[in-house]
Amino acid sequence: MATPLEPPSTAPEATAPEATAPEATAPEATASAPTVTAPAQDTPLTGERPADRRVDPYLGTVVHVVGTRQARPNLPSTGCPFCPGGLEAPEPYDVRWFKNRWPAMHPDRCEVVLYTSQHDATFWSLGVAGARKVIDLWAERFAELGGRDDVDHVLIFENRGPEVGATIAHPHGQIYAYDHVPDRPGRLLANGWRPEADPDERFVVDHGGWTAWVPVASTFPMALTIAPREQLPDIVSLDDTARDELAAMLVDVLERLDRYYGVPLPYMMWLNQRPTDGGDWPTAWFHIELVSPWRRESTARFIAAAEVACNEYFNPVIPEVVAERLRELGPARP
Numbered sequence: 001m002a003t004p005l006e007p008p009s010t011a012p013e014a015t016a017p018e019a020t021a022p023e024a025t026a027p028e029a030t031a032s033a034p035t036v037t038a039p040a041q042d043t044p045l046t047g048e049r050p051a052d053r054r055v056d057p058y059l060g061t062v063v064h065v066v067g068t069r070q071a072r073p074n075l076p077s078t079g080c081p082f083c084p085g086g087l088e089a090p091e092p093y094d095v096r097w098f099k100n101r102w103p104a105m106h107p108d109r110c111e112v113v114l115y116t117s118q119h120d121a122t123f124w125s126l127g128v129a130g131a132r133k134v135i136d137l138w139a140e141r142f143a144e145l146g147g148r149d150d151v152d153h154v155l156i157f158e159n160r161g162p163e164v165g166a167t168i169a170h171p172h173g174q175i176y177a178y179d180h181v182p183d184r185p186g187r188l189l190a191n192g193w194r195p196e197a198d199p200d201e202r203f204v205v206d207h208g209g210w211t212a213w214v215p216v217a218s219t220f221p222m223a224l225t226i227a228p229r230e231q232l233p234d235i236v237s238l239d240d241t242a243r244d245e246l247a248a249m250l251v252d253v254l255e256r257l258d259r260y261y262g263v264p265l266p267y268m269m270w271l272n273q274r275p276t277d278g279g280d281w282p283t284a285w286f287h288i289e290l291v292s293p294w295r296r297e298s299t300a301r302f303i304a305a306a307e308v309a310c311n312e313y314f315n316p317v318i319p320e321v322v323a324e325r326l327r328e329l330g331p332a333r334p
């Protein structure tokens with residue numbers, strides 16, 4: 001049986017969602033085991049081994065073996081834990097962060113970020129002002145986590161929709177604080193990543209100093225990259241204007257993506273930023289990547305044996321066509 005969109009072992013974006021992008025309190029996608037009963041939180045289903053990082057001796061692939069995560073409940077037993085009054089949000093809030101109850105690494109390295117107290121909201125329905133609050137909280141957490149001596153890389157990300165591992169619908173994202181610079185962001189930096197000077201047919205939209213375009217060779221059928229045209233290393237470096245413009249960009253493109261098929265698009269989104277290992281990183285260029293496994297409405301692209309075997313991909317969706325459609329959709333009408 002084919003594996004749903006499983007990325008190359010060396011490219012984190014391609015990793016199966018349940019393997020590397022598990023949700024916080026939530027359960028990963030339940031596609032293959034929807035009826036499993038939630039075990040008690042402290043039930044040692046797989047033995048109480050500490051999380052352990054292993055490396056494939058031939059490929060260099062890093063695998064975090066985290067047996068305790070098997071004990072995560074598939075669905076919260078009572079109500080939404082992220083709604084005000086819920087387990088993770090006892091008080092009213094606008095945006096909020098807390099430590100992940102089911103961390104993929106050491107508990108003080110995994111956080112959850114709530115975008116809004118409104119359960120049925122989306123990122124784009126927050127509007128520019130609401131999205132700006134999320135951006136400010138991302139910056140605050142990046143500074144706090146990145147300031148630690150034992151944190152070399154901070155990854156801010158979101159899994160949206162059960163198709164990519166999120167079973168709690170309440171709008172939220174996550175943060176992982178690594179004690180090393182992982183392979184993929186390290187390679188982007190080492191190769192001097194910078195925005196495409198002219199994405200041409202793959203251009204989607206500009207907002208202030210920001211551009212969004214469809215990348216030339218994503219392994220995913222749907223992909224979008226967002227970056228400032230002027231070099232900035234991280235989200236903390238964005239001034240008020242840049243943050244508002246980024247908020248407007250995210251609201252616009254995420255809204256378009258939900259209109260692309262007329263139903264909420266499952267996606268993975270993450271922020272690429274400078275390492276926080278104490279180095280200077282003068283060429284680090286902040287950018288956001290967003291990918292979806294869907295090749296058409298409600299149909300995920302499967303990654304098959306040849307792709308997994310050779311780490312070369314066959315994308316049935318033409319990036320230039322995705323960009324054209326996104327341009328045609330235009331910004332949301334008020």
Ligand SMILES: [Zn+2]
Nearest residue numbers: 080083119170
């Ligand atoms: Zn909720």
